[in-house]
Amino acid sequence: MPVLSISPFFLLILLFSFFLTHLPNPNATAVAAPADFLKLPLLHKPPFSSPSQSLSSDTHRLSLLFSRPNPTLKSPLISGASTGSGQYFVDIRLGTPPQSLLLVADTGSDLVWVKCSACRNCSHHPPSSAFLPRHSSSFSPFHCFDPHCRLLPHAPHHLCNHTRLHSPCRFLYSYADGSLSSGFFSKETTTLKSLSGSEIHLKGLSFGCGFRISGPSVSGAQFNGARGVMGLGRGSISFSSQLGRRFGNKFSYCLMDYTLSPPPTSFLMIGGGLHSLPLTNATKISYTPLQINPLSPTFYYITIHSITIDGVKLPINPAVWEIDEQGNGGTVVDSGTTLTYLTKTAYEEVLKSVRRRVKLPNAAELTPGFDLCVNASGESRRPSLPRLRFRLGGGAVFAPPPRNYFLETEEGVMCLAIRAVESGNGFSVIGNLMQQGFLLEFDKEESRLGFTRRGCGLP
Template identity: 60%
Template sequence: MFLIITIIIIILFTLTHISHSAVNRHNTTVVSDNHHVLKLPLHHINPLQSPSDAISSDTARLSVLLATLHRLPNLPLTSGAYAGAGQYFVTLHLGTPPQPLLLIADTGSDLIWVTCSACRNDCAATRPPHSSFLVRHSDSYSLHHCFDRACKLVPQPRPNRGACKPTRLHSPCRYEYSYADGSITSGFFAKETTSFNSSTGKLLQHDSLAFGCGFKISGPSVSGPSFNGAQGIMGLGRGPISFVTQLGHRFGNKFSYCLKDYTIAPPPTSYLMIGNVATAGKSKMLYTPLKTNPISSTFYYIGIKDVYVDNVKLPISPSVWDIDELGNGGTIVDSGTTLTFIPESAYRHVLAAFRRRVKLPAPAGSPANFDLCYNVSGISRRLSLPRLRFKLVGNSAFSPPVGNYFIDTSEDVKCLALQPVASTGGFSVIGNLMQQGFLFEFDIERSQLGFSRTGCSKS
């Protein structure tokens, strides 16, 4: 709910910690009273040290996503909190009075969870402000019962760690989630009030947001430097306990985001918008159906039919994009993965097509883990590189600009930002770098994904 230069929608989204009544258009959660839109500024915080580091983080993310996908058929929970895989942050105001908490926003997971503390007095003396949710400082905190229907939607701890037992009629619901690297988050599955600043300055509240209150957080994925100081995860997946599903009835069961070019200095503000957004770009929105996977309700799958390079259709079998009866394969749109991953056989055809068309020298000492790099030094004219296009189910076409898939790995060196998926049962991923500059609209009620090249500049 978590392949190569990782930027999100797992998805990281950040908001500056603000007062609960002030309204600032750059650093404030804003709800439009007329259009029922929740608008959250997104910021890329910590750039990657090198392209190779990005590949390592993305590969780690894919392994976690794939492992979780096949763990339990009825577990709607996958997380992108690992090895710096998420790169956009969002602030969630939780409790009464509201406490601001910095979370990783991840379209590849469902569960909302935060680091919790039972501290009652002098909490600032033992921990930095807003480093965890102070349960005893909220008047609206409550627990899900062990036998609540909602309790079955989160992974349970083992029997010797407090799992539900028939003899415990009043025991609280506990959750426990382990990551591939041995990291763990566990605690109580609780209910709280979350708050948003409206466009009029009025504080709006949403009651009974279900979330994991984590009292045990350990391991590099969720507590080390790669977690970048976040206090938890905001799951934006399609499952029943995600942030967008829980608030769906209030905001039209849809959300959208624009990921601006993070290489620009200073980086422009990106936005996550919950609700039906009215922008000029929506008139040019293209749509493709969201597909379903028999073993996962979390991921946003789309269908790819064909791939073109410079308007030439590549000889790729359509079957390589299919989801089989075991839930293997398919293509997901993920804000928490940076680069784009496609099946090995498709990747080889794309690679060959670019090599035939581009006759530039390879750089000395090409960057590790990139199969196609060019030395572009001394090119005085405007560099022209082949155009990549994906034909999608529904007769729409996704045509990203060249900068979304050819990246600068060092001075005068450009590399193809695609990677092959070679693992058995692996799926393709359209990463956030490929998504930059587009308005993406996830319409859960209609089960469709919209995208517009012009809408992002208007958000």
């Protein structure tokens, strides 16, 4: 989550995706919305108190990822790093009158859900950390036999009380590490405050009102500061899909470097697209096709053809990036994972090449969890580090600056913030640290991912 560094996390099991359709929620409508988009701030707090927190949160996140079961809104995104989370948060107001809640912005899951006041095992959270449905005049759980209930993975019709006329729709999501969220699948009025200061009201947003929340993925340190998850995946119940018909079936975001002072504003934009921003004609926008993995349709897959370091192409067999017949492999862009994870064969080549080319001395000792750390204390300016480039499908080239893959774990010590995928059938993950400073557009209509280094600093 998290957006954790994991981001952006909270992945449902593989079969979760089989039961999701691709129809936007007809009940989610915008009232007094801008003509073509919603732009919301993404909230990002200070960095991890220790690098081990980003690694531990990623570990939980990846355990979930690898167990698969024309208008616009622009909103702030907040980082949760100061709370022990590497996530980015969206501040939404749920109910009538509205209650303010921070949700992890997560491209790696579909469900929108919040902790609700009746949560039986949330005693360690203060009352203010939960949504209070009894205080909202617009809260309404779906009926067990409502068509929206059938959009849930494993639609739990066995939980329906066939003797009661108004039996509510119950959801139960379990995760690979034993974490779970369960409660009533409901609809509610939502208020979003855009970066311009205007408020947007959405009626009939489908979400899970969680009465039972347990496990490290949804209640551990990586989740600190969050009240739930805003799923932005490709499934029909995600936030972006529910608003899709109204806002053009696309969304974009910019994750800014939270180490800068003062921290620049990150944002999430639903609809509009890159053409809605005042970019110059000289702005280069690159596009790469989004792949569809039938066995994991929630995720945003891209194709990596090759990696170069300082202009030298690494000897990596292209087959290591492919999705096999069992749905394993491939590369996912995930806002809820902090670090970047590469399939082991590719990671070993990257590590070997970076180690050979780095000009700085090794750190006195490795920071736990990292394989390469250098001593940059003698550098008066930003140190010179090897340059990494990914050649993607469609001819696009993703060339992040070194600060996106070298993390300062303590004063004067910088470590390579790329890890190996330990799971034999896992996929590679481009995490939110690697994405910082880029404006990314997820265009589901055209099935493509657009990105540019321009536009992030715009108000």
